[in-house]
Amino acid sequence: MGIGIKATGVFFPPGIETAADLAVKTGIPEQVIIEKFGLVQKHVADDGLHVSDLAIAAGRQAIKGIDPLSIDVVIYFGSPHKDYYVWSSAPKIQHELGAKNAYAFEIMNVSSCFPIALKVAKDMIASDQSIQNILLVGGCKESQIIDYANPRSRFMFNFADGGTAALVTRDSSQSEILESAILTDGSFHDDVRTPAGGSKHFASHETVEKSLHYIDVKDPQSMKDRLDPVSIANFDHVIREALQRSGYTPQDIKLLLPLHTKRSMFKELLQSLELPEEKAVYLNHHGHMSSLDPCIGLHFAQERGLLNPGDIAVAVSAGTGYTWAATVVKWEGEKR
Structure with a gap:
């Protein structure tokens, strides 16, 4: 047994926005939202649920039946849009889960962070014999920072809400975390941001009057012109490199666990890897939840019996800024 994911958890707020609801908000036809955005519906949290609440609910599911005192580290890897500005949610999550023996901190790289968090957890356990269990936990309420009247933010209309968690342990009988690959192109650092609220x-x-507290794209056409030629190539690169470092090739992939993107990008990525759609989890009933998507995809894969012993899964994501990241997971769980 190696360092791997022992258990996962998810939580979604009860509120749902359908493609029809979004069509009313955006003026985009319902069928376009379904077929091009790849979104049938998404979960949306109300004013009573915040990022820490979503993360805690998912964390409880991931550690069900496990003594919380056995957790050594709690790492929040979710959305930077949290309950409060300049505030760490990790200590609250640690406290509410009863993980009193764990120290807690956050890592944040917007949507690319789950494959990175898996690498961080694996490397920490490998380098520190005192660590047995690390709980990775994330929440997202980014539906709240979308201005549907702003056409520049159109590609972010799939932003949704939820929570997820993964318990990484030294001796996992469920899976083994293998190798990762990460690529950053910092020339995109100024393209996507929430303009107001920071020091600038x-x-x-x-x-407030100018609606500067919603996420925005500085120049959509400029970003598209620069991003389109490299995006799929960079996704392909980190996936292939992580697989090569792990001793595998794309032909060995049983399941791809990507972030939610528009359907054309999803299909183009599959084509670049020569994978059929049934070998990927596409969150068309949940949308994009910052860094949470690949972890949620893994949870669904377990629930649906999509992985058998020896199967190779790849968690892959990308985050504005722009960073692409992939981590390979070898499944060791029970045969379905």
Whole structure:
């Protein structure tokens, strides 16, 4: 047995927005949202549920039947849009889960973070014999920062809400975390951001009146012109490199666990790897939840019996800024 994921958890708020609801909000036809955005519906949290609540609910599911005192580290890897500004959710999550023996911290790289978090957890356990169990936990309420009246943010209309968690342990009988590959192209650092709230444009009456507290794309056409030629190539690169480092090839992939993207990008990625759609989890009933998507995909794969002993899964994601990341997981669980 090696260092791997022992258990996962998910939580989704009860509120749902369908493609028809989004069509009313955006003016985009319902069938376009379904067929091109790849979104049938998504979960949306109300004012009573926040990022830490979503993460805690998922964390409880992941550690069900496990003594929380056996957790050595709690790492929050979710959305940077949290309950409060300049605030760490990790200590609250540690406290509410009863993981009193764990120290807690956060890593954040927007949507690319789950494959990175798997690498961090694996490397920490490998380098520190005192660590047995690390709980990776994330939440997302990014539906709240979308301005549907802003056409520049169109590609983010699939942003949704939820929570997920993965318990990484030294001796996992369920799976083994293998190798990772990460690529950053910092030339995209200025393309996507929430303009106000930071030190450059501190919150004021003016920033609120100008709707500067919603996520925005500075120049969509410029970003598209620069990103389209490299995006799929970079996805393909990190997947192939992570597989090569793990001793495998794309032909060995049993299941791809990608972030939710528009359907054309999803299909193009599969074509580049020569994978059929049934070898990927596509979250068309959940949308995009920052860094959570690949972890949620893994949870669904277990629930649906899509993985058997020896199967290779690849968690892959990308985050604005722009970073692409992939981590290979070898499944060791029971045969379905």
